[in-house]
Amino acid sequence: MGETTETFYDVIRRQGISRRSFMKFCSLTAASLGLGPAFAAKIANAMETKPRIPVLWLHGLECTCCSESFIRSAHPLVKDVVLSMISLDYDDTIMAAAGHQAEAILEEVKTQYKGRYILAVEGNPPLKDGGVYCMPGGTPFVDKLKYMAEDAQAIISWGSCASWGCVQAAKPNPTEATPVHKVIKDKPIIKVPGCPPIAEVMTGVLTYILTFERMPDLDRQGRPKMFYSQRIHDKCYRRPHFDAGQFVEAWDDDNARKGYCLYKMGCKGPTTYNACSTTRWNEGVSFPIQSGHGCIGCSEDGFWDNGSFYDRVTDIKQFGIESTADKVGVAAATTVGAAVAAHAALSLVKRAQQKGSQSDEN
Amino acid sequence: MSTEHVTEARTSVYVYEAPVRVWHWINAASIVVLAVTGYFIGNPLPSVGGDTSDMYVMGTIRFVHFSAAYIFAVGFIGRIYWAFVGNHHAHQLFTLPFWRGEFWRELFFEMRWYLFMERAPKKYEGHNPLAQFFMFFAVMLLSIFMICSGFALYGEGQGIGSWQYSLFGWMFDIFTNSMLLHSWHRLGMWVLVVFIIVHVYAAIREDIMSRQSIISTMISGERMFKDSKD
Numbered sequence: 001m002g003e004t005t006e007t008f009y010d011v012i013r014r015q016g017i018s019r020r021s022f023m024k025f026c027s028l029t030a031a032s033l034g035l036g037p038a039f040a041a042k043i044a045n046a047m048e049t050k051p052r053i054p055v056l057w058l059h060g061l062e063c064t065c066c067s068e069s070f071i072r073s074a075h076p077l078v079k080d081v082v083l084s085m086i087s088l089d090y091d092d093t094i095m096a097a098a099g100h101q102a103e104a105i106l107e108e109v110k111t112q113y114k115g116r117y118i119l120a121v122e123g124n125p126p127l128k129d130g131g132v133y134c135m136p137g138g139t140p141f142v143d144k145l146k147y148m149a150e151d152a153q154a155i156i157s158w159g160s161c162a163s164w165g166c167v168q169a170a171k172p173n174p175t176e177a178t179p180v181h182k183v184i185k186d187k188p189i190i191k192v193p194g195c196p197p198i199a200e201v202m203t204g205v206l207t208y209i210l211t212f213e214r215m216p217d218l219d220r221q222g223r224p225k226m227f228y229s230q231r232i233h234d235k236c237y238r239r240p241h242f243d244a245g246q247f248v249e250a251w252d253d254d255n256a257r258k259g260y261c262l263y264k265m266g267c268k269g270p271t272t273y274n275a276c277s278t279t280r281w282n283e284g285v286s287f288p289i290q291s292g293h294g295c296i297g298c299s300e301d302g303f304w305d306n307g308s309f310y311d312r313v314t315d316i317k318q319f320g321i322e323s324t325a326d327k328v329g330v331a332a333a334t335t336v337g338a339a340v341a342a343h344a345a346l347s348l349v350k351r352a353q354q355k356g357s358q359s360d361e362n
Numbered sequence: 363m364s365t366e367h368v369t370e371a372r373t374s375v376y377v378y379e380a381p382v383r384v385w386h387w388i389n390a391a392s393i394v395v396l397a398v399t400g401y402f403i404g405n406p407l408p409s410v411g412g413d414t415s416d417m418y419v420m421g422t423i424r425f426v427h428f429s430a431a432y433i434f435a436v437g438f439i440g441r442i443y444w445a446f447v448g449n450h451h452a453h454q455l456f457t458l459p460f461w462r463g464e465f466w467r468e469l470f471f472e473m474r475w476y477l478f479m480e481r482a483p484k485k486y487e488g489h490n491p492l493a494q495f496f497m498f499f500a501v502m503l504l505s506i507f508m509i510c511s512g513f514a515l516y517g518e519g520q521g522i523g524s525w526q527y528s529l530f531g532w533m534f535d536i537f538t539n540s541m542l543l544h545s546w547h548r549l550g551m552w553v554l555v556v557f558i559i560v561h562v563y564a565a566i567r568e569d570i571m572s573r574q575s576i577i578s579t580m581i582s583g584e585r586m587f588k589d590s591k592d
Contacts, residue, residue, distance in 0.1 A: 176486055190520075220531055221538070229522050231540075245419025247409045257408055264406060271540035301538040304543075314405045316545045325545050326405065329552025340563040343476070344440045347567060354434060 006045040008210070011087070022047075029207045032200055032279075034226050046211040048117045053210055054109050054117045056148060057091035061168045061177050063124025066159040068091050069196035072282065073203045091118075092136065096312040103137050118209060119152035121145065123161045124168070126184055133175040136333035142183060154188045154215060155180060156205065160298060163191035163223075170304035181222065188215055191222040195298035198279050201227045221301075223273065232269035232295050234279040236324050239264070256292060266310035267294030274299040374586040375487050377451050385441045386580055390435040393554060399427035400551050404544070428516060435509050451488045458498045465491050483572045487585055495562070500557040504550055511547040515540070586590060 002236040012022055026047070027040035059067075071094070088095075090105045097105065109117050123141075126133040131140030149155060157180045168177040181189045192205055205224050210214050216224040233239065241247070241261040248256040248265050263270070269277070272295050276287040288295055296309045309316025313324045378386070393513035410419050441585050445453040460464040469491035474480045476492070484490070489497055510530050517527030518540060569576040575586040 023395075105428065115394065122478070147476075220534060231518060234519070234521075234543060240414050243412045243421035244417030245407060245410045245423075246417065247406060248411055260409065268541060271544060295541075298540065306539055306541045313548065314541060314545060316542075316549065325370065325548035325552060328549060329555065332552060332556050333559065336559050340559055344563065344567065347571060351571060354481070 006052060007050060008052045008087075008215075011049070012181050016254070029204065029211075032322060033208055036213075037116060043207070043211045046213075048329060050213070052087040053153070053207065053213075054089040054113050055086045055120055056109055056117055056152075057088060057093075057108065057120045057122065058145060058148060059092060059136065060121065060123030060125050060145065060272060061175070062159070062161050062222070064093060064122070065196040066122045066202070067091075069194075069199045070202050075200035088303060104138045106148060114151045116153050117151070118154055118206075119148055119187075120156040120158055120206075121162045121180050122158040124165060124177050124179050126177045127183075128174070128176035136360040144181070145183060149187055151185055153274060154190065154209070156209075157181065157189055157191045158202065158275075159192075159193045159197055159277070160193045161305070163193035163276050163299075164301040164303075166195060167304055170302075189222060190215060190218065192225060193223060193228075195303075197299070198275055198281060200228075201275055202240075219273075227275040227279075228273045228275065228299070232272045232274055232277045232289070236269050236289060237277065257290075262289060262292075262294040264312060265294050266308060266312055266314075268297030268300070268303070268309070269295040272297040272300050327342075372586060372588060373590065374575075374584045376583055377449075377487055377585040378583045379444075379452065380583065381440070381444050382448060382452055383580055383583055385437050388433065388437050389441075392430045392437065393558070395430040395435060396427060397551050397555060399423050399430065400548070403427060403547055431509075431516070434505075437515070438505055438509060452469050454488045454494060455497050455502055458495070464492075467567050469495060485573050485587060487574075496557065496560070500553065504553055504557075508547065508550050508554075511537075511550065513542055515543060515547060581584070 009022070013019075023040070024043060026044040029036075030037070030039040030043055041349070045076040052083070053285060057067075057207065089109050090102065092102055103197075123134075125131055125140070125142035125145050127142060131142035136144060152328065159162045161177075164178045165173070165179045166176055168175065169179070181191070189210075190205065192202060194201070201224075204227065205216060208224075209225075216226060219225050219228060233242070236242075238259060238261045240261070242263055246255065246260040248257075248262050249264070250258050261267070269289060276295070277289065280287045297303045297306070302305075307316075307324070311324070313326050315324055316328070326330065372387055399463060403420075406423075409415050442456070445456050468484070471480065471484065472490050472492035475483045488494070490493060513526045514530040514533035517524050517530055520526050522531070533543060534540065565576050565580075568574075569578075573588050575584070575588075579585045
C-alpha cells in the first residue's frame with residue numbers, strides 16, 4: 001500500500017501506463033457515466049491531484065460472479081487502471097497476499113484511512129446460528145462486515161446478493177442470508193444489483209465515487225440512477241415488435257427466428273431496471289434478449305421467488321406455489337358465477353313458493 | 363285468489379343525484395374497458411404478421427388502457443368531491459359505520475335474507491348494509507389501490523422523473539419488485555370482475571325481490587318503494 005499522498009495518476013504511471021491511455025480511459029469513463037465532453041478533463045484532473053481512496057472488497061455468501069464480471073470490464077485499460085488505480089487494497093479472491101498477511105491489510109486500512117475507505121461487499125452475511133454459515137478467516141462474515149463497516153466512508157453492495165439477497169436468500173432461505181443494507185444501517189449504501197452486474201457499470205460506479213468523491217445519485221431503492229433509471233424494456237431494440245403486437249409464441253417458432261418480442265415467453269424486461277439493453281455485455285457484444293432469451297430480471301429484488309422465468313403472468317406465492325393472478329381470478333370468478341346462478345335459481349323457487357302461499361292466504 | 367288488484371301506495375325518494383349517476387355509468391364503462399384491455403396487456407392477443415412499422419396492436423391496447431385509466435381516476439376524484447357537496451347519500455360509499463352495532467345487526471339480517479332465512483327484506487333509501495360493506499371495500503378501497511398501483515406502473519414507463527412516478531413511486535417501497543406489483547394489480551382486476559358479477563346479480567335480484575327499485579334508480583335517481591309498510 002502506498003503513501004496517503006499518492007494520487008491515482010502516480011500509481012497509473014508507476015504501473016507503466018502511458019498518459020495517452022490514461023486520457024482515453026478518462027474520456028471513456030466520462031462517456032459511460034453520461035457526462036459531457038468537458039468532464040473527461042475533470043476526471044483526469046481529479047485523478048492527477050486527488051489522493052487515491054482505498055477500496056476493500058469483502059466476499060460473503062456469493063458465487064464470485066461479480067468478480068468474474070468485474071475483471072472482464074470491456075476496455076482493456078479498465079483492467080489495468082481500475083485494478084491498480086482504485087487501490088484495491090484487499091480482495092481475498094484476487095490478491096497476492098494470503099492468510100494472516102492478507103487479514104493484516106484490513107486492520108491497516110481501517111486505522112490508516114479511518115472514515116475514508118470504500119467498503120465493497122460481494123455477497124451477503126447469513127445471520128442464522130450466529131453467522132456460522134460463512135466463516136472467512138475463521139470468523140463469521142457478519143462480524144467481519146460490521147467491523148469493517150464501522151470506519152468506512154460508504155458501502156457498495158455488489159450484485160443481487162449484497163443488494164437483495166439473491167439465490168441464497170430465496171425461500172426458504174435456510175441460512176437467513178440477509179442483504180447488506182439490513183445489517184448495516186448507519187452508512188450510505190450504493191446498490192449495484194445484477195447477477196452479476198455489468199462490468200462497465202461496476203467500474204463506472206467506482207470511478208464516479210473516486211473521482212468526484214461523492215455518491216452517485218441514487219434512486220428510490222438505492223441504485224445509481226445513471227445505470228438503473230430505466231427498464232430493459234425501455235431501451236430494448238425489440239421494443240417496436242412489442243408495440244406492434246408481434247411476439248415469439250414458442251421457442252424456435254418463425255417469430256423467434258424473426259427476432260420478435262419475447263414478452264409472451266416471460267421476458268422480465270418490462271419489470272427490470274438495468275443497463276443491459278444499452279451497455280450490453282462482453283465489450284458490448286450482446287445481451288440476453290439479443291441472444292434470443294428473455295430477460296430473467298436478475299437485478300430485481302427477489303427475482304428467484306417471483307415465479308417462472310418463462311411466464312408473463314407469474315405465480316404469486318401468497319396463493320400457493322403455482323397460482324397466478326389469472327388462475328386465482330378465473331377460479332374465483334367461476335365459483336362466484338356458479339354460486340350466483342345457484343342463488344338465482346333458489347331465489348326463483350322461493351319466490352314461487354311465497355307466491356303460492358300468498359295466493360293460498362288470499 | 364281475488365280478481366281485484368290490491369293497490370299499494372308507492373312512494374319515492376330522490377337518492378342519486380345526476381353527478382353520481384353519470385359517474386356510476388362512466389365508471390362502469392371504464393372498468394369494463396380497463397379489465398378487457400388489462401387482460402390483454404398481461405396476456406397479449408396472438409401475434410400479428412406484416413410490417414412492424416405498420417402495426418400498433420399492443421400500443422393501441424395499452425393506449426386505450428391508459429386513457430380509460432385516466433377517465434377512471436379523474437372520475438374517482440370527482441366522486442370524492444361530490445361526497446362533500448352532494449346529498450347525504452353521496453358519502454355513503456366512503457364511510458363504513460364500523461362502530462355502530464345497528465349497522466352490523468342489519469348487515470347480518472341482510473345476509474340472512476340472502477340465505478333465504480328471512481321472509482321479507484327491509485327497506486333502504488341508500489345502500490343496504492351488506493351492499494354498503496361491499497361498496498366500501500370492493501369499490502372504494504380497491505379503486506384507490508388500482509389507481510395507485512396503476513399509476514405507479516404507468517410511471518415506470520413515463521420515467522422515474524415523471525409526476526406519475528413521483529406521486530405513486532412509493533408503491534414500489536411496498537412491492538419492491540415491479541413484477542409483484544403487476545401481479546397484484548392484475549389480481550385487483552379479478553376482484554373487480556368478481557364484484558361485477560355479484561353486483562349485477564344483486565341489483566337485478568333486489569330490483570325484483572326487494573321492496574324498492576334498484577336499477578331504474580341509477581338511471582332516474584328516484585328510489586321507488588313498492589309498498590307503504592315499514
